[in-house]
Amino acid sequence: MLAGQCKKAGDPDHCNDLCYPYLKMHGESGKGGILGLADVPSDYSRQLASSLPFKAENPEAFAIVEAYCKNIIENVDKGVGFYFYSIPNRDNPKGTGTGKTTASAAIINEYVVSRVVQQMKQLRTIDKRPALFVRASKFQNVFNSQFRGTPDMQQDASRKYYGLKENMISVDLLVIDDIGVREATPAFLSEMFEIIDERSSERRATIFSSNVPLSDLHKLLDERIASRIDGMTAQISFSGKDNRKGGMFA
Numbered sequence: 001m002l003a004g005q006c007k008k009a010g011d012p013d014h015c016n017d018l019c020y021p022y023l024k025m026h027g028e029s030g031k032g033g034i035l036g037l038a039d040v041p042s043d044y045s046r047q048l049a050s051s052l053p054f055k056a057e058n059p060e061a062f063a064i065v066e067a068y069c070k071n072i073i074e075n076v077d078k079g080v081g082f083y084f085y086s087i088p089n090r091d092n093p094k095g096t097g098t099g100k101t102t103a104s105a106a107i108i109n110e111y112v113v114s115r116v117v118q119q120m121k122q123l124r125t126i127d128k129r130p131a132l133f134v135r136a137s138k139f140q141n142v143f144n145s146q147f148r149g150t151p152d153m154q155q156d157a158s159r160k161y162y163g164l165k166e167n168m169i170s171v172d173l174l175v176i177d178d179i180g181v182r183e184a185t186p187a188f189l190s191e192m193f194e195i196i197d198e199r200s201s202e203r204r205a206t207i208f209s210s211n212v213p214l215s216d217l218h219k220l221l222d223e224r225i226a227s228r229i230d231g232m233t234a235q236i237s238f239s240g241k242d243n244r245k246g247g248m249f250a
Helices: 020-026 033-037 059-070 072-077 100-120 136-147 151-170 186-201 214-220 223-232
Strands: 082-086 131-135 173-177 205-210 234-238
Touching: 020 033, 020 100, 033 100, 059 072, 059 082, 059 100, 059 234, 072 100, 082 100, 100 131, 100 173, 100 205, 131 136, 131 151, 136 151, 136 173, 136 186, 151 186, 186 205, 186 223, 214 223
Parallel strands: 082 205, 082 234, 131 173, 173 205
Antiparallel strands: none
């Protein structure tokens, strides 16, 4: 992931798993390090802005994401966020597989790369997890697990949940993928609102993806949540065929 930034990339004497920048980025296993902490799904863990596959179908979205990534440190520091949503059509009535998750993953990966480069140049240290990718449905499952099983299981689940929640609040860049795909209880919506409200107040960059436009999100979640997202993001639409069926992206 650092090859495009490194003069020694490809040199077998330097470009290997003993390289400190490589270890910082990928860890000893190749699946850890700062990139592993971001928890980007493996299908997207090497996606960068230079290879986004939706330029032809969504040229405006492509141009916006590409421009954002060229100044990614500045944009994240300013708290610039996006709401990526689908425009359904006859051939793709749910608007799935148009590139929203791919775009979100590319932004996280570009940010992690830039932060590691900053540290290598001694411009800025990484003293906490810089970015995190969370599927909304997975977050909801972690929340619900606190109320199932034995008391010990619930206690373990509660620790896991509050650790995840704290990371979602504190990271510099957060992606919440597929928000609004499931019905939610008032208790869960209250937790989600707390996270989003805190990030909005602290101007922390947040990227959301959804299959519905923001104007309809309040019907699935909560008016307060939709309002906060509206105030902290720019809305970017995606359209076209469902490329998941061809295995290209999601």
